[in-house]
Amino acid sequence: MPPPQTIAIIAAGAMGSAVAQRLINAGATRERARDAGMRDVPFPELTTRKDYLTTYNAAPVEARAESPIYVDCNAVSPETVKGIASLFADSDVRFIDACIIGWPPKDNYNPTFYAAAGRGDGAPLSKFAELRSNIGDASALKMSYAGIVKGLTGLFTTMILSAHAASPATADALLLELRHSQPALLDRLIRAIPDMLPKAYRWVDEMREISGFVGGPLGGIHEGMANLYERMVQSIAENGDDKRILEAFVEAARRETSE
Incomplete structure (x- = not known):
């Protein structure tokens, strides 16, 4: 069994907190985050303490990377997400362009995550519906x-x-x-x-x-x-x-x- 992985969720609103609770159990405010079982961590510490970084929403993923992975699930254009990805170009953080189709998870319902890792072969994340394409394609779908x-x-x-x-x-x-x-x-x-x-x-x-x-x-x-x-x-x-x-x-x- 691989060692347990940690996922940091940045700006946990209705979707992010619901996904976090789903991850913990299977925000915009601190109270919502606490109710979901989340713990506040200063942003500068995230890249040294987390295996996955996700913004706006988190994805239920199986970790396979040794360095941190930043998964951007915001509803933004391909050009915007490519600009975000460029911020990580000189770091050891791997960037994944992702999008979420659907509503916050509840009861037996789960939204669908699509991801594009930028290598032309999709993201190796077993819980995603993969797009075998490049950064920007998941955002284009959204x-x-x-x-x-x-x-x-x-x-x-x-x-x-x-x-x-x-x-x-x-x-x-x-x-x-x-x-x-x-x-x-x-x-x-x-x-x-x-x-x-x-x-x-x-x-x-x-x-x-x-x-x-x-x-x-x-x-x-x-x-x-x-x-x-x-x-x-x-x-x-x-x-x-x-x-x-x-x-x-x-x-x-x-x-x-x-x-």
Whole structure:
């Protein structure tokens, strides 16, 4: 049996702390970290004390390296992650570009981790779904996937607010037509919008990373989504009209689909 390995999780938010707890049992705040069984360690000590360093989220991995490994799971563009990787170029720390598809682990559910180690043959981490490609490819996957999933939520949000701005009757008709002709989209909308509201502040920068990834005139699509989520952040803070319109639309949609 190989010796036990230690994983340091940097900036443990909802995903990082949940993964840490899953690792310990199978954050943004210290209280959340303590609840997950984590211990605070000063950043300068991490490279001398840990076998794996992970930022934002941790991956359940099997260690095979003698030197520390830095696994970056942030939702950033390939160019951004390549810039991060360059910071380790003259060190003995091995860099892995990774992304997470899914939600924080809970009960029997686990998200999927993808990793690209930069050697063209994938990362030798047995618990990952491996990308046999180069640094930047895992982040490109995240940008592509999030651009669809979170972009779709942004499209829902934009058109509901636009319909309501035309008139409440227009929004009511939109709901009825979605129920009649696009029930799958309506079901997704019912789940997606409430899930977005507490996370909108995080999605602003992510949309801008996606915009940079897409590039050119088409990059404006997700730049517009970033502006939308900025608007939602303000409305959520103020319990403004946008938030209340969306919540009312979702509640009405739930009533319609339950009948």
